[in-house]
Amino acid sequence: MKKCLYCQQRNAEQRDTCERCAMPLPASEAVTQARRLSRFQWFCLGLTLFCIAMFFWLPRSFY
Ligand SMILES: [Zn+2]
Numbered sequence: 283m284k285k286c287l288y289c290q291q292r293n294a295e296q297r298d299t300c301e302r303c304a305m306p307l308p309a310s311e312a313v314t315q316a317r318r319l320s321r322f323q324w325f326c327l328g329l330t331l332f333c334i335a336m337f338f339w340l341p342r343s344f345y
Contacts, residue, residue: 284310 284293284307286300293301300307308314 284308 284295284297285291286293286303286305287308288305289300289303291300291302293307295310298307299305309317
């Protein structure tokens with residue numbers, strides 16, 4: 283089931299546009315979840331690389 287973002291109408295999974303208001307429907311939930319997970323993995327990778335860069339860039343002692 284795909285829910286329309288504009289009128290909350292529930293549409294069949296195969297539909298690309300809303301049954302009631304003909305607005306384009308968002309991608310199915312599974313695709314959205316996969317995209318979100320992929321973005322999160324890239325964020326973690328970027329954060330790790332940033333930490334490694336900081337580890338070598340910052341001085342080892344503060345005395
Ligand atoms: Zn709609």
